[in-house]
Amino acid sequence: MVAESKKKSDTSTKKNSKHKLAYSKEQYLSWYELMFRIRKFEEAALLAYNQQKIRGFLHVYIGQEAIAAGMESALIPGDAIITGYRQHGTAIGRGCTTKECMAELFGKATGVNKGKGGSMHFFSKEHKYFGGNGIVGAQIPIGTGIAFAEKYKGTNNLCVTMFGDGAARQGALHEAFNMGMTWKLPVLYVCENNQYAMGTSVTRTSNVQDIYKLGLAYDMPSEQVDGMRPESVYEAVKKAAVHIRSGKGPYFLEIKTYRYKGHSVSDPGHYRTREELKSYMEKDPVKMVEKVMLDSGEITQEELDNIQTAIKAEIKEAVKFADESPFPAPEELYTDNYSQPDYPFMKD
Amino acid sequence: MGKVLQLREALREGMAEEMRRDENVFIMGEEVAEYNGAYKVTKGMLDEFGAKRVIDTPIAELGFAGIGVGAAMNGLRPVIEFMTWNFAVLAFDQIVNNAAKTLSQSAGDFKCPIVFRGPSGSAGQLAQQHSQTFESWLGNTPGLKVISCIDPADAKGLIKSAIRDDDPVCMMESEIMYGYKGEVPEDEYLVPIGVAAVRRTGTDVTIVTFNKMIIEAMKAAEELEGMGISAEVIDLRTIRPLDHKTIVESVRETDRLVVVDESWPLYGVSAEIAYEVQRYAFDYLDAPVVRVNSADTSLPYAPTLVAGYLPNPEKIIEAVRSVTYQNT
Numbered sequence: 001m002v003a004e005s006k007k008k009s010d011t012s013t014k015k016n017s018k019h020k021l022a023y024s025k026e027q028y029l030s031w032y033e034l035m036f037r038i039r040k041f042e043e044a045a046l047l048a049y050n051q052q053k054i055r056g057f058l059h060v061y062i063g064q065e066a067i068a069a070g071m072e073s074a075l076i077p078g079d080a081i082i083t084g085y086r087q088h089g090t091a092i093g094r095g096c097t098t099k100e101c102m103a104e105l106f107g108k109a110t111g112v113n114k115g116k117g118g119s120m121h122f123f124s125k126e127h128k129y130f131g132g133n134g135i136v137g138a139q140i141p142i143g144t145g146i147a148f149a150e151k152y153k154g155t156n157n158l159c160v161t162m163f164g165d166g167a168a169r170q171g172a173l174h175e176a177f178n179m180g181m182t183w184k185l186p187v188l189y190v191c192e193n194n195q196y197a198m199g200t201s202v203t204r205t206s207n208v209q210d211i212y213k214l215g216l217a218y219d220m221p222s223e224q225v226d227g228m229r230p231e232s233v234y235e236a237v238k239k240a241a242v243h244i245r246s247g248k249g250p251y252f253l254e255i256k257t258y259r260y261k262g263h264s265v266s267d268p269g270h271y272r273t274r275e276e277l278k279s280y281m282e283k284d285p286v287k288m289v290e291k292v293m294l295d296s297g298e299i300t301q302e303e304l305d306n307i308q309t310a311i312k313a314e315i316k317e318a319v320k321f322a323d324e325s326p327f328p329a330p331e332e333l334y335t336d337n338y339s340q341p342d343y344p345f346m347k348d
Numbered sequence: 349m350g351k352v353l354q355l356r357e358a359l360r361e362g363m364a365e366e367m368r369r370d371e372n373v374f375i376m377g378e379e380v381a382e383y384n385g386a387y388k389v390t391k392g393m394l395d396e397f398g399a400k401r402v403i404d405t406p407i408a409e410l411g412f413a414g415i416g417v418g419a420a421m422n423g424l425r426p427v428i429e430f431m432t433w434n435f436a437v438l439a440f441d442q443i444v445n446n447a448a449k450t451l452s453q454s455a456g457d458f459k460c461p462i463v464f465r466g467p468s469g470s471a472g473q474l475a476q477q478h479s480q481t482f483e484s485w486l487g488n489t490p491g492l493k494v495i496s497c498i499d500p501a502d503a504k505g506l507i508k509s510a511i512r513d514d515d516p517v518c519m520m521e522s523e524i525m526y527g528y529k530g531e532v533p534e535d536e537y538l539v540p541i542g543v544a545a546v547r548r549t550g551t552d553v554t555i556v557t558f559n560k561m562i563i564e565a566m567k568a569a570e571e572l573e574g575m576g577i578s579a580e581v582i583d584l585r586t587i588r589p590l591d592h593k594t595i596v597e598s599v600r601e602t603d604r605l606v607v608v609d610e611s612w613p614l615y616g617v618s619a620e621i622a623y624e625v626q627r628y629a630f631d632y633l634d635a636p637v638v639r640v641n642s643a644d645t646s647l648p649y650a651p652t653l654v655a656g657y658l659p660n661p662e663k664i665i666e667a668v669r670s671v672t673y674q675n676t
Contacts, residue, residue: 113455113457124457133446337490
């Protein structure tokens with residue numbers, strides 16, 4: 001997690017005020033490092049999938065990196081996150097290492113979940129990361145319950161409960177929104193609206209296309225946010241967190257984003273036009289934040305190059321680690337099904 | 349030395365003792381607080397524990413089951429009451445896809461110590477949607493433990509074990525047995541999950557059953573006694589894990605088995621028990637295993653159809669006569 005470090009507007013700035021950084025240099029470099037790490041991790045994962053090192057489903061986060069970066073920088077230690085199955089970026093944002101995440105994708109015993117969860121299910125109690133959930137929308141009530149427990153225990157923590165635009169059409173959302181508001185639970189609902197539920201565009205799934213409006217039905221403060229810039233995500237999450245921590249209950253952010261790749265690797269994305277994809281490529285969050293930093297004159301190309309070089313080496317190392325790690329031993333099949341150590345499984 | 353309690357009182361005592369023992373235990377469900385429980389199982393609990401720990405929910409089974417799962421993953425020990433297991437079908441996603449799988453998905457990082465409980469099975473003329481049993485459905489799912497019992501002493505000891513268990517537990521009770529009385533020990537005790545009880549010893553045939561069918565089986569056993577047939581009656585109490593050892597040991601003594609199961613016949617608890625016995629007591633069997641289930645139909649409303657649908661002592665006696673070759 002990155003500490004808040006908003007710059008005072010009146011601090012001396014050598015550069016043209018039009019281009020000066022809205023936040024500290026350290027903040028931008030931290031955002032950039034995480035976004036670039038997620039981007040390179042996902043590119044390496046796609047390559048490994050094509051090499052059949054990774055199997056099963058693989059849903060990558062490319063295009064949505066600014067959300068993980070902006071969000072983490074606005075949270076405090078103790079806050080929890082739960083999300084859906086497009087979750088590598090969220091887990092890395094929480095602090096899971098690229099090594100253990102890549103090893104998980106490779107199905108290896110050294111993975112963040114010992115090779116038992118795969119692409120959709122990274123979990124880390126250490127980082128209060130309640131995982132990637134593979135059932136669309138099921139994490140919405142669970143995240144509400146995580147927040148319930150925080151309130152029950154009397155902490156100041158909140159639970160960020162993330163889901164996609166597809167999940168926003170599940171009934172579970174409405175039940176969770178209703179109880180979250182009724183009981184004033186410390187939960188930040190975040191819809192990462194990448195505009196496609198697999199191959200079905202938001203425009204085809206409901207009469208209500210501004211998803212944030214669903215929160216209004218429960219009198220929940222609800223806003224739309226630009227998800228291509230870490231600054232806007234940071235500001236929105238920060239503001240929402242203040243509201244939530246004051247005991248007023250949930251807040252809902254619909255963060256508009258775009259996924260550059262298909263729903264999963266098997267999806268060629270024929271439901272989108274080339275022009276649409278191209279228009280979003282121009283808004284690539286990684287490229288945009290690079291431009292903001294360089295335009296400010298406060299950050300040099302050399303500094304970015306150094307980050308890039310270090311992260312490329314880190315990802316290369318992660319792939320090597322994953323590749324060389326062992327698969328789980330066969331007896332691991334019977335571990336972690338029950339906490340009870342001597343549970344009598346039916347074996348014949 | 350014991351006291352006589354109704355099933356609902358025994359369950360309440362068990363829950364209340366655990367709530368006094370552990371601050372992290374709370375109960376949530378429809379009408380559990382201000383209404384004192386749809387079947388009065390939670391009567392008085394709001395007064396003792398307050399609204400923080402005895403929580404009325406809106407009618408949203410999927411939502412509050414999911415909130416329970418999240419709370420359990422984050423350190424609490426929820427007891428989620430369903431007004432009936434029939435309504436829990438709306439929440440099966442959370443029970444089957446999440447509670448049961450959290451430990452495996454997270455490779456042991458996140459436990460899910462939660463109890464889902466409520467009445468299961470028929471309860472008079474409640475018709476198709478309010479009369480189903482779910483032991484087979486949930487017993488089929490690794491990651492869950494499933495209890496089904498109506499004996500007050502057992503229910504109290506088992507719900508206490510369930511609340512203390514670090515794994516998700518589904519507990520099936522019975523609407524029409526909440527007033528059923530039994531002797532309950534005065535001192536604190538636990539009943540272990542996964543252990544069956546021999547309710548009646550016998551030498552000629554083993555009858556295996558659970559939940560309220562124990563009543564029908566005991567009636568049948570008494571009548572059979574008069575007919576010169578000595579029946580041993582086993583109450584499973586826990587459906588998953590299954591105490592096949594107690595069953596197999598009994599059949600190895602009696603050489604004959606009848607399974608009485610209010611679930612539907614196909615792919616059910618009765619089929620599993622028959623499998624276990626053919627696997628581990630094949631050489632002892634003197635007759636094919638016979639089962640008595642509810643009819644392989646939905647349960648209609650009319651009384652004659654209810655009577656035709658459910659197992660009863662007559663059907664059980666007929667089954668016993670069949671395995672003892674007295675049905676000529």
